[in-house]
Structure formats: C-alpha cells, structure tokens
Amino acid sequence: EIVLTQSPGAPSLSPGERATLSCRASQSVRSDYLAWYQQKPGQAPRLLIFGASTRATGIPDRFSGSGSGTDFTLTISRLEPEDFAVYYCHQYATSPWTFGQGTKVEIK
Amino acid sequence: EVQLVQSGAELKEPGESLKISCKASGYSFASHWIGWVRQMPGKGLEWMGNIYPGDSDTRYGPSFEGQVTISVDKSISTAYLQWSSLQASDTAMYYCARPRSYLDNNNFPQPYYFDSWGQGTLVTVSS
Numbered sequence: 001e002i003v004l005t006q007s008p009g010a011p012s013l014s015p016g017e018r019a020t021l022s023c024r025a026s027q028s029v030r031s032d033y034l035a036w037y038q039q040k041p042g043q044a045p046r047l048l049i050f051g052a053s054t055r056a057t058g059i060p061d062r063f064s065g066s067g068s069g070t071d072f073t074l075t076i077s078r079l080e081p082e083d084f085a086v087y088y089c090h091q092y093a094t095s096p097w098t099f100g101q102g103t104k105v106e107i108k
Numbered sequence: 109e110v111q112l113v114q115s116g117a118e119l120k121e122p123g124e125s126l127k128i129s130c131k132a133s134g135y136s137f138a139s140h141w142i143g144w145v146r147q148m149p150g151k152g153l154e155w156m157g158n159i160y161p162g163d164s165d166t167r168y169g170p171s172f173e174g175q176v177t178i179s180v181d182k183s184i185s186t187a188y189l190q191w192s193s194l195q196a197s198d199t200a201m202y203y204c205a206r207p208r209s210y211l212d213n214n215n216f217p218q219p220y221y222f223d224s225w226g227q228g229t230l231v232t233v234s235s
Contacts, residue, residue, distance in 0.1 A: 047222065
C-alpha cells in the first residue's frame with residue numbers, strides 16, 4: 001500500500017499569501033497518477049488537480065500542481081478567503097487507492 | 109452534467125443491517141466505475157472500493173473487504189453500499205464518487221481519479 005504523508009500539518013496564512021502544500025509517497029506513484037482535492041466544512045471533496053499537474057475544469061489558475069515520483073506539491077499562488085479549507089492528495093495508480101491525511105489551511 | 113444523489117442520513121443500532129444508495133444521472137452509468145469513500149468524524153478520506161456496473165467487477169480496499177458489500181442496479185443507475193451488522197465504529201459520512209475512466213491495453217475501462225462526488229450520507233450507529 002502506498003502511504004501518502006502530507007505536510008505541513010495546519011499552516012496559518014493570510015489572504016493574498018502563497019500556500020505550498022506537500023505530499024510525499026512511500027513509493028513511486030506510477031505515471032504521476034496523483035490528484036488533489038479541496039474539502040470545506042459540511043461539503044463533499046472537490047477535484048482540483050489530476051495527473052499531478054492538470055487543473056480540473058473550472059479550477060482557478062491560482063491553483064497549480066507539480067512533482068513526480070514520490071514528491072508532489074500543491075501551490076495556491078494568492079490565497080482567497082474561499083481557499084481556507086482542507087486539502088487532500090490521492091494516488092490512484094496502485095490498488096488500494098490511498099489518500100493523504102489532509103492539510104488544513106487556516107486563516108491567520 | 110454528472111449528478112450523484114445519495115440517500116438520506118441514517119440512525120441505526122449496533123447489529124442492524126443497512127443499505128445506502130447513490131443514484132447517478134447525466135452519463136452512461138454502465139460504462140463508468142463508481143466508488144465509495146468513508147470519512148469518519150473529524151478524520152480524513154478512506155477509499156472503500158470501486159465497482160464497474162457493466163459487469164459488477166468490484167475492488168475493495170483491504171480495510172473494507174468482507175466488512176461491506178458494494179453493488180449496483182443498472183436498471184435504475186444506482187450504486188449501493190451495504191452492511192449486514194453495523195458497529196459503532198461504522199459511524200461516518202459516506203460519499204459515492206465517480207472515477208474518470210481510461211481504456212487499458214485490452215480496451216477495458218479502468219478507474220482513474222474521482223471527478224464527481226455525491227453529497228454524502230451520514231450514518232450514525234448508536235445504542
């Protein structure tokens with residue numbers, strides 16, 4: 001099973017700042033089959049990024065994904081108030097599919 | 109537009125059985141995998157399994173194999189998640205979600221990332 005470890009745990013940032021979220025895999029994620037989701041309280045997760053770096057339909061370009069192999073990053077270039085949420089990485093390359101434990105981006 | 113509409117919240121006692129549903133619309137149900145994800149209170153997301161409605165090929169996560177049953181009814185474009193005997197530890201929000209598909213070397217659809225999610229079904233198990 002591929003274990004995904006996300007960091008930092010719970011960054012406190014201000015609107016307008018840059019957020020850099022990390023996802024490290026315990027083994028290489030084949031074909032960069034890694035996605036990022038955003039989840040707000042009381043809502044279902046929403047797909048942001050798939051294939052490590054491709055934005056999903058309708059996702060603002062302030063969200064970007066990068067990385068390959070075992071190290072992946074989600075960057076939010078300038079935080080908007082609606083971006084404060086929990087973010088999960090997810091690998092769908094190898095069964096069982098796994099998620100990271102989540103990173104909560106909090107308002108400072 | 110892809111829509112996944114889940115059944116309503118459930119309050120059950122330990123030992124009871126339960127079947128929750130996820131009705132799909134806006135796409136060809138039989139041609140796309142569909143999956144279930146658990147979120148325990150205050151916790152992260154856990155993949156439970158995926159099913160291909162075309163032939164009911166089902167893949168379970170190791171923590172859920174033998175604990176739940178995933179099934180579909182193609183005639184009404186609905187997926188199900190079922191327990192035969194609930195435990196308090198089954199208390200959670202359960203989401204259905206549709207993976208995008210890609211064709212493998214044998215021209216068979218394989219599941220990809222989840223691109224559409226249901227609204228969630230809260231299951232509470234308490235005596």
